[in-house]
Amino acid sequence: MRIAIYSNLGEASNIVATSLKNQIEKSSDLVIDGLNPEIVISVGGDGTLLSAFHHYQDINNKVRFIGIHTGHLGFYTDWRDYEVNDLIASLENDNGQSVTYPLLDIKVNYPGGGSADIGLALNESTLKQISGSMVADVYIKNQLFESFRGDGLCVSTPSGSTAYNKSVGGAIINPRLNAIQMAEISSINNRVFRTLGSPLIIAPDEWIKIVPKSTHRTILTCDHQVITTRKVASVEFRISQKRIAFAQYRHTQFWRRVSNSFIGEVNLDD
Incomplete structure (x- = not known):
């Protein structure tokens, strides 16, 4: 599967992007492809994901997005910066699952x-x-x-x-x-x-x-x-x-996302 990594210039994001790149290059199922990706991984926050969406807007119908959160508030990002290994495993077992907005x-x-x-x-x-x-x-x-x-x-x-x-x-x-x-x-x-x-x-x-x-x-x-x-x-x-598609390996329920983002961490049933 072809993967593009789209990162902001922050130090924390660069560390995560480098780790992602190294692990993808070691995988037999994944390859880095910034021109014609199937998956775009945004590393940063919501602003970075918005930029990634507009960067790949011309091929939006062919890609799915994943957000890794390295900042203070990430509404579109389902993954944290310390979960790179889990994300790589999900990518290697991808079956095309997605949610669209x-x-x-x-x-x-x-x-x-x-x-x-x-x-x-x-x-x-x-x-x-x-x-x-x-x-x-x-x-x-x-x-x-x-x-x-x-x-x-x-x-x-x-x-x-x-x-x-x-x-x-x-x-x-x-x-x-x-x-x-x-x-x-x-x-x-x-x-x-x-x-x-x-x-x-x-x-x-x-x-x-x-x-x-x-x-x-x-x-x-x-x-x-x-x-x-x-x-x-x-x-x-x-x-x-x-519509925009997000790879749905683990997608946070919407109202839980809203509550966690604006009120605080709570437990809500899916």
């Missing part, structure tokens, strides 16, 4: 015509204005839902619902649900301007379109990477037909 499709329409499929988000995409408050109309499935005024809007996947979405008051969604969510970022609500003020969870056959009303340039991000600062006519978000 929804992804977010992002499409930008530019003034005067022209559009671009920006790509896929594992966590979220945000739309903000470079200066001042952003004013935008929000459509759900091509029907006007509300006019927004505030700092911006965040559209997230279920697995990304525990990231930036959570910090702006969004709901946490189990990745078993094929849905996306929109949460407001510091909306302005008074007698003149009014929004729902609650996160929206969108069904699989629906999509969100945001149409900025201001002439100012906007900032569009994908998993916290700035994608464009050009003025946009609209941005469309929908559930992708593609």
Whole structure:
């Protein structure tokens, strides 16, 4: 089986990555292949796994991901830095088992015509204005839902619902649900301007379109990477037909993962 190792530059991660590489090279069943892998092992934290996902996005349908945690908080990482030997044994006994999560499709329409499929988000995409408050109309499935005024809007996947979405008051969604969510970022609500003020969870056959009303340039991000600062006519978000796959040798139950990450170590039944 072909393995790629994607590590951050931290000392602890480099030690783990080196150990992984040495043990894979000794195995008769495994081989290092950074160009055409079947398995991508991310060594670091959630940020490293996000980077690995975008690095291999073009072959996302052919790979499964594994996360090794070497930092302080790893929501996507099921393995710890001291479990390299156990992971190697699981790789050598792999039978293709996996669990998949929804992804977010992002499409930008530019003034005067022209559009671009920006790509896929594992966590979220945000739309903000470079200066001042952003004013935008929000459509759900091509029907006007509300006019927004505030700092911006965040559209997230279920697995990304525990990231930036959570910090702006969004709901946490189990990745078993094929849905996306929109949460407001510091909306302005008074007698003149009014929004729902609650996160929206969108069904699989629906999509969100945001149409900025201001002439100012906007900032569009994908998993916290700035994608464009050009003025946009609209941005469309929908559930992708593609999904990310994680090798399921040992996959932590979602609500246990949430509880352990944000509340503390507890015992919950699977």
